[in-house]
Amino acid sequence: MQQTLNLHDREELIAPLYQFDRKFWTTLAVLIVIITPGMLLYVRQLVLGLGVTDLNRPVFWGAYLVNFIFLIGISMAGTVISATLQLLKVNWRRPITRIAESLTVFGLMTAGLQIIMDMGRPDRLAFTLIYGRLQAPLLWDIASLTLYLLTAVFALYLQLIPDIALLRDTAPDTAPAWRKKLYSILSLGWTGAKEQWRRLEKAITVVSVFIIPIGISLHTVTSWLFSTTVQPGWKSTILGPYFVVGAIFSGIGLLFIATTFARQYNKHLKEYITEIFYTNLGWIFIVMSAVWFYFTLNETLVVVTEQETLEFPVMASKLFGQFAPAFWGMNILMIAATWILVAPKFVSDKPTRNPLLKTITGLGATAIAIIIFFLLWLRLPALAAPAIQTGLLIAFVLFLIFALLGITKWMKTRLITSTVIASAFVLFGMWLERWNILMPTLTHARLIPYTTYLPTVTEIAITISTFGILTLMFVVFYKFFPSISIWEVEEGRALENKSGG
Amino acid sequence: MNFPLEQPLFQFFYWLVNTPGVGAAVVGLLVGTAVTIFALTLRWIASAKSAEQESYPYPPQH
Amino acid sequence: MTDWCMVIDLEKCVACQGCSIACRMENNTPVVSPEEAKNGRAIRWNDVFPLPVHFGPDQGEYPNVKTHYSTRPCMHCNNAPCVKVCPVQATFIDEEGIVRQNYNRCIGCRFCTVACPYGVRYFNWFEPQWEETLVEYRNPDQLSVNGSLEGPAVRPAGVVEKCTYCAHRLVKARERAKAEGREFRADEYVPACVQTCTGKARFFGDLDDPNSTVSQLSKSLRATHLLEDSGAHPKTLYLAEG
Numbered sequence: 164m165q166q167t168l169n170l171h172d173r174e175e176l177i178a179p180l181y182q183f184d185r186k187f188w189t190t191l192a193v194l195i196v197i198i199t200p201g202m203l204l205y206v207r208q209l210v211l212g213l214g215v216t217d218l219n220r221p222v223f224w225g226a227y228l229v230n231f232i233f234l235i236g237i238s239m240a241g242t243v244i245s246a247t248l249q250l251l252k253v254n255w256r257r258p259i260t261r262i263a264e265s266l267t268v269f270g271l272m273t274a275g276l277q278i279i280m281d282m283g284r285p286d287r288l289a290f291t292l293i294y295g296r297l298q299a300p301l302l303w304d305i306a307s308l309t310l311y312l313l314t315a316v317f318a319l320y321l322q323l324i325p326d327i328a329l330l331r332d333t334a335p336d337t338a339p340a341w342r343k344k345l346y347s348i349l350s351l352g353w354t355g356a357k358e359q360w361r362r363l364e365k366a367i368t369v370v371s372v373f374i375i376p377i378g379i380s381l382h383t384v385t386s387w388l389f390s391t392t393v394q395p396g397w398k399s400t401i402l403g404p405y406f407v408v409g410a411i412f413s414g415i416g417l418l419f420i421a422t423t424f425a426r427q428y429n430k431h432l433k434e435y436i437t438e439i440f441y442t443n444l445g446w447i448f449i450v451m452s453a454v455w456f457y458f459t460l461n462e463t464l465v466v467v468t469e470q471e472t473l474e475f476p477v478m479a480s481k482l483f484g485q486f487a488p489a490f491w492g493m494n495i496l497m498i499a500a501t502w503i504l505v506a507p508k509f510v511s512d513k514p515t516r517n518p519l520l521k522t523i524t525g526l527g528a529t530a531i532a533i534i535i536f537f538l539l540w541l542r543l544p545a546l547a548a549p550a551i552q553t554g555l556l557i558a559f560v561l562f563l564i565f566a567l568l569g570i571t572k573w574m575k576t577r578l579i580t581s582t583v584i585a586s587a588f589v590l591f592g593m594w595l596e597r598w599n600i601l602m603p604t605l606t607h608a609r610l611i612p613y614t615t616y617l618p619t620v621t622e623i624a625i626t627i628s629t630f631g632i633l634t635l636m637f638v639v640f641y642k643f644f645p646s647i648s649i650w651e652v653e654e655g656r657a658l659e660n661k662s663g664g
Numbered sequence: 665m666n667f668p669l670e671q672p673l674f675q676f677f678y679w680l681v682n683t684p685g686v687g688a689a690v691v692g693l694l695v696g697t698a699v700t701i702f703a704l705t706l707r708w709i710a711s712a713k714s715a716e717q718e719s720y721p722y723p724p725q726h
Numbered sequence: 727m728t729d730w731c732m733v734i735d736l737e738k739c740v741a742c743q744g745c746s747i748a749c750r751m752e753n754n755t756p757v758v759s760p761e762e763a764k765n766g767r768a769i770r771w772n773d774v775f776p777l778p779v780h781f782g783p784d785q786g787e788y789p790n791v792k793t794h795y796s797t798r799p800c801m802h803c804n805n806a807p808c809v810k811v812c813p814v815q816a817t818f819i820d821e822e823g824i825v826r827q828n829y830n831r832c833i834g835c836r837f838c839t840v841a842c843p844y845g846v847r848y849f850n851w852f853e854p855q856w857e858e859t860l861v862e863y864r865n866p867d868q869l870s871v872n873g874s875l876e877g878p879a880v881r882p883a884g885v886v887e888k889c890t891y892c893a894h895r896l897v898k899a900r901e902r903a904k905a906e907g908r909e910f911r912a913d914e915y916v917p918a919c920v921q922t923c924t925g926k927a928r929f930f931g932d933l934d935d936p937n938s939t940v941s942q943l944s945k946s947l948r949a950t951h952l953l954e955d956s957g958a959h960p961k962t963l964y965l966a967e968g
């Protein structure tokens with residue numbers, strides 16, 4: 164096996180696993196600094212009670228639940244990318260399957276963590292398993308999450324086996340004994356015999372078929388937590404598919420960010436994860452954004468048109484009430500993200516004479532737009548006349564369009580940077596979307612005066628800490644296992660050679 | 665129309681969804697089945713020790 | 727089968743909040759600081775509030791003022807959303823139609839609080855506290871069957887609590903009747919709020935007994951439920967004003 168292995172791969176992918184250099188320790192230290200405050204505050208919450216948050220009656224659920232849905236959402240990455248593309252035999256998936264699948268596992272783990280943090284009595288967690296009642300949607304969620312997590316771990320492990328065997332066979336002499344032992348146990352005596360490969364491929368295909376419905380079930384069941392209640396704003400039949408679409412959307416976003424992070428962290432990966440992945444997955448991203456807008460329009464338009472007594476105040480608070488910043492912020496982020504992805508496809512990459520497409524125009528327009536935004540925001544008495552306000556609003560939108568036009572050319576030449584910016588917008592927008600689904604309904608209870616909810620330091624620190632933990636898992640995991648599925652890439656090369664030669 | 669909860673079958677269904685512990689059993693069953701299947705699959709893969717000396721770094725193309 | 731039910735005559739209710747206080751003393755409801763209360767953390771199993779809820783009391787123009795108030799215990803719904811969503815059956819409907827809450831089982835997921843359309847359920851954000859002297863006046867009663875902990879028992883932090891129609895009083899009344907060697911009669915048991923009600927606006931009894939006061943009142947043309955359209959089939963009856 165050693166002889167047939169591409170020496171190059173060994174240099175670039177396996178050698179770094181044993182280099183615990185300055186960069187690794189710094190990353191670790193930074194992450195620990197990010198994680199610690201949240202953990203300390205969580206201990207405080209454990210001791211004092213959930214009252215340290217801003218949760219109240221009727222806002223019994225808050226940032227933790229939003230994080231939970233969000234993390235469940237990003238865990239869709241593995242299912243969609245890895246399993247679907249695997250089944251479709253798409254070739255450019257090969258370098259990123261590993262990252263996608265591990266993101267699923269880590270996302271689900273941190274999502275489970277959020278639920279525990281949200282519980283008033285985490286010490287009674289086992290009760291859900293001892294006394295579990297089938298009628299409760301929460302139990303469906305537990306069942307679905309556990310099954311998905313197990314399947315995701317299994318899928319990840321299956322893909323890893325040949326690479327672990329490779330690690331076992333190529334471990335340098337300097338490698339610590341326990342690591343060698345670990346690899347040799349985990350490799351399950353893999354020799355790479357023909358029959359083993361045949362069985363492995365079969366197993367991978369079967370798991371890929373099964374993990375897709377399991378993943379979709381988890382996102383649907385999570386939406387049922389809300390849509391099976393009788394609360395205004397949640398009683399929606401499209402919440403299930405809406406959550407699934409949002410999950411795929413944010414999952415792809417996170418995948419882009421994670422792969423780019425990996426590429427930056429280990430420069431060698433740039434050879435493996437090429438622009439073709441960004442272009443092709445970018446198309447799926449664009450399609451998902453279109454579907455997402457379609458669902459959002461459905462959710463909004465129907466309620467706005469029917470103006471039902473209970474539902475409409477909830478929607479109104481999103482359109483022009485206390486949740487307007489979050490709602491319109493989400494929409495602007497999503498529109499900007501879609502623009503960033505789509506617009507560069509319409510301009511050529513040759514230098515242009517068109518003044519509208521010059522970067523300088525974009526920068527100028529952005530500056531003016533920001534000034535107008537502040538003028539609107541400050542509500543200066545001199546500009547209070549409705550006509551002036553409307554004019555300013557139109558000017559704001561106009562200059563935003565100029566700004567977007569101006570940066571198009573710049574983005575055209577920077578595919579990866581612009582994709583990452585769009586992904587960040589989408590991730591943030593999707594977090595806001597979950598916020599906009601949860602919070603307006605909770606603050607608009609039927610028999611309790613309307614209230615507000617603003618996360619306190621505790622919730623914010625714990626949220627940051629959760630994302631820190633996610634990153635930490637990612638960084639540590641890829642110190643033990645290659646972040647590229649080596650055998651899949653090899654297979655891809657072989658296929659290319661065969662068809663090419 | 666009334667919900668036919670007087671019928672034994674529906675009473676059984678209600679017992680099924682409403683009894684603490686039944687849900688736990690279902691989750692346990694799901695997890696147990698999944699873990700067993702996964703373990704068996706792994707054993708099935710690992711046990712493929714054919715006589716051939718040849719080994720491949722990636723799936724042999726048929 | 728007995729089906730306990732409360733009837734509240736809003737025409738007679740004077741909004742004195744006596745029921746609220748009686749409930750608090752009977753059920754050891756923890757007291758919270760004014761800041762916490764402002765933040766929506768006050769616990770009132772039985773709440774008295776002005777109507778309409780969302781746009782402030784309907785004052786009218788002086789001197790023709792009219793303010794509407796309502797008082798709200800738990801509705802003890804027949805199709806209780808809170809019971810349906812509890813993953814561990816910490817809240818359940820017993821054979822006599824009372825929706826009860828077991829503090830020893832509740833995991834604090836707060837699904838029931840979110841699901842209840844009436845906002846009847848309260849969460850213990852902190853360990854309950856009483857000012858020094860108040861501790862001595864706590865009700866020693868509690869309800870505990872097979873390791874459960876219900877009723878006025880002091881709640882630990884992180885669990886949900888709610889009105890139980892003073893279920894512990896039912897148990898006590900039954901025990902008394904048994905000790906005295908006689909049949910238990912439905913009128914021996916009333917919740918604390920019914921007992922105390924200034925305007926005699928509250929009635930309590932067995933809805934399955936066609937001769938009971940509540941059965942008679944339930945046939946009144948004024949009889950209505952709170953949020954009839956919530957799908958929860960609430961049981962607590964209101965006799966509408968006017």
Ligand code: SF4
Binds near residue numbers: 807825842845888
């Ligand atoms: S009013 Fe609320 S707490 Fe009471 S039984 Fe109905 S749903 Fe449950």
Ligand code: SF4
Binds near residue numbers: 813837
């Ligand atoms: S908070 Fe307690 S009573 Fe309410 S649903 Fe959760 S476990 Fe059940």
